[in-house]
Amino acid sequence: xxxxxxxxxxxxxxxxxxGGSWGPDRYLxxxxxxxxxxxxxxxxxHIVVTSSRALGQGAWEESMARVSGPVxxxxxxxxxxxxxxxxxxxxxxxxAELGYGIGKPIEPIYPYRTCLDDQRPWALGAxxxxxxxxVVGALDFFVWx
Amino acid sequence: xxxxxxxxxxxxxxxxxxxxxxxEPVWKEYRVAYEAGMTVLDGLWRIKESxxxxxxxxxxxxxxxxxxxxxxxxxxxxxxCNTQISELASSVVSVAPLPNFPIVRDLVPDLxxxxxxxxxxxxxxxxxxxxxxxxxxxxxxxxxxEMETYLQFTYCIKxxxxxxxxxxxxxxALYSGPMALTxxxxxxxxxxxxxxxxxxxxxxxxxxxxRCHFAGECxxxxxxxxxPAKAIQFMxxxxxxxxxxxxxxxxxxxxxxKPEGIQRRPGIAEAPExxxx
Numbered sequence: 001x002x003x004x005x006x007x008x009x010x011x012x013x014x015x016x017x018x019g020g021s022w023g024p025d026r027y028l029x030x031x032x033x034x035x036x037x038x039x040x041x042x043x044x045x046h047i048v049v050t051s052s053r054a055l056g057q058g059a060w061e062e063s064m065a066r067v068s069g070p071v072x073x074x075x076x077x078x079x080x081x082x083x084x085x086x087x088x089x090x091x092x093x094x095x096a097e098l099g100y101g102i103g104k105p106i107e108p109i110y111p112y113r114t115c116l117d118d119q120r121p122w123a124l125g126a127x128x129x130x131x132x133x134x135v136v137g138a139l140d141f142f143v144w145x
Numbered sequence: 146x147x148x149x150x151x152x153x154x155x156x157x158x159x160x161x162x163x164x165x166x167x168x169e170p171v172w173k174e175y176r177v178a179y180e181a182g183m184t185v186l187d188g189l190w191r192i193k194e195s196x197x198x199x200x201x202x203x204x205x206x207x208x209x210x211x212x213x214x215x216x217x218x219x220x221x222x223x224x225x226c227n228t229q230i231s232e233l234a235s236s237v238v239s240v241a242p243l244p245n246f247p248i249v250r251d252l253v254p255d256l257x258x259x260x261x262x263x264x265x266x267x268x269x270x271x272x273x274x275x276x277x278x279x280x281x282x283x284x285x286x287x288x289x290x291e292m293e294t295y296l297q298f299t300y301c302i303k304x305x306x307x308x309x310x311x312x313x314x315x316x317x318a319l320y321s322g323p324m325a326l327t328x329x330x331x332x333x334x335x336x337x338x339x340x341x342x343x344x345x346x347x348x349x350x351x352x353x354x355x356r357c358h359f360a361g362e363c364x365x366x367x368x369x370x371x372x373p374a375k376a377i378q379f380m381x382x383x384x385x386x387x388x389x390x391x392x393x394x395x396x397x398x399x400x401x402x403k404p405e406g407i408q409r410r411p412g413i414a415e416a417p418e419x420x421x422x
Contacts, residue, residue: 007162007170007248015315019244021220022362026312029360096359099382105297108370115375116361 025116028123032089035082042079077141084133092126152236155179157188159200160241162248170241170248173197179230185218185238186225189252202252209368212304216252217241222306222366243309259305262321266329266347271340277400285337286401298331298376300369307363307373313356321352323363323373330376333383337398345387354380 011019016030052063095101101122102115154176162170175192186204193200204214207226214225219239230238246254272278307323308314314322321329329348332338348354354377363373386392409415 007164007167009170009242009244009246009248009254010318011244011312011315013316015244015312019220019315020217020222020310022310023365025359025361025365029312029358032358093359097357097378097381098385099379102375102378105294105372105375105379107293108297108300108372110370112367112370112372114361114364114367114370114372115378116364119361 023116025119025123028089031085032093035086038082039079039086042082073141077137080137080141081134084130084137088126088130088133092122096122153179154236155183155188155230156237157192158237158239159189159192159252160239161200161251162242163250164248172239181231183230184226185216185223185228185230185233185240186214188230188238189225189240200252201250210302212302215243215254215304215306215309217243217309222309224304224306224368227368243305245309245311245314246305254305254309256303256305258318259303259308259322259324262325262352263303263328265352266321266325266344267340268325268328268332270332270335270338271343272337272397273339282400283403284401285398287336287398291336291398295331295334298327298334298371298373301327301331301371301373302369304368306366306368307371310362310366311357312360312362313358317356319351320356321347323357323377326354326357326380327371327373327376330380330383333380336395339397341383341387345384348380348384354384357381 016033017027049063049067053060092101096115096119101119103113103118106113155178157175157177158172159175160170161167161173175196177188177191177196180187186207189200189202189204202214202216202225204226205211206213209224209227212224215222216225217223217240218225218228219233219235222243225240240252242248242252243254246256246258249255270278301324303324305324307327311320311323313320326348329344333341333344357374357377359374359378361374364371364375367373383392
């Protein structure tokens with residue numbers, strides 16, 4: 001064992017995005033984590049903002065005035081984008097992680113076929129659905145609103 | 146000699162690290178004449194023989210069987226011996242040690258963590274009839290259909306490419322990683338094995354498959370087509386079914402009785418005495 005004197009060489013969070021040449025599923029994984037963290041951050045901020053109601057109507061109206069305007073509208077839209085991705089990709093992952101849509105064990109004969117090949121149509125379908133939601137969301141936020 | 150679009154010389158960018166001398170790994174460049182059929186491992190040998198004898202890496206079989214020469218080649222975890230320079234389609238070949246493992250020196254990762262995680266998941270047949278296992282009187286019977294449920298996962302050569310490519314391994318030192326989990330699933334699925342409850346002690350905790358979020362990189366880089374991501378997702382299904390009390394109890398593979406009334410042909414020697422045990 002040379003653990004103590006060797007270089008640790010662990011990629012860390014950088015490994016979610018860089019450190020190598022990765023496949024598309026890894027970027028979906030990274031995006032899923034980032035959007036999840038973004039939604040969690042929004043949720044915490046949401047609690048802080050709405051809790052001002054407990055301090056009276058004046059405090060509530062002041063908080064609402066502070067979080068209105070085009071910058072916050074864009075922020076809310078980004079929260080919607082994160083939600084659209086995280087929710088739909090999450091449903092895909094839920095099924096995949098329970099062993100559905102990933103094929104069966106096969107004899108590995110070159111060129112190897114993996115569960116990623118079985119999952120590809122589902123991932124593409126999810127991405128199309130997410131894109132459609134994002135477009136409808138953009139229309140609702142910025143055009144129809 | 147040139148081959149297609151490849152130039153006569155290949156530039157090897159190699160991430161070097163000497164534990165006593167360097168604080169951080171450094172990139173060094175070497176120019177090597179290209180020859181048709183040259184693998185990355187061939188290039189490393191050429192550098193060691195004619196340019197820099199201090200370059201260190203680990204390799205043995207040169208035919209993608211031993212799993213020793215896993216490296217990060219142009220950003221992907223691959224076997225050096227199994228990777229033709231022509232398939233990289235680049236005149237610059239970057240070679241780094243597998244990430245997520247401590248570097249012993251240059252391109253040599255310390256794989257002890259991998260072997261520890263593997264051993265912790267009891268990667269062998271576990272049965273109650275230990276006397277039969279220690280002194281077998283016959284073979285356990287298994288149909289070919291039963292074998293197909295785990296055969297794919299037996300081809301693992303422990304090269305650690307999957308662990309290097311896994312983004313969860315990149316952040317979580319407690320996670321067992323795709324190699325060990327695939328081997329645990331391989332035995333959990335084997336009808337000769339009855340060790341699910343033993344392995345569950347590890348699998349239900351932080352080291353288990355729940356840290357996997359299906360990035361799939363392990364399956365993409367596996368040089369033997371083992372598909373660890375598939376094994377891990379099936380393992381999750383098995384664990385969920387077990388937690389809900391829905392896991393099907395399969396009958397254990399029975400002992401195949403030796404055929405009776407058959408006589409050895411004359412002139413065929415007896416099998417030699419066991420040398421172990």
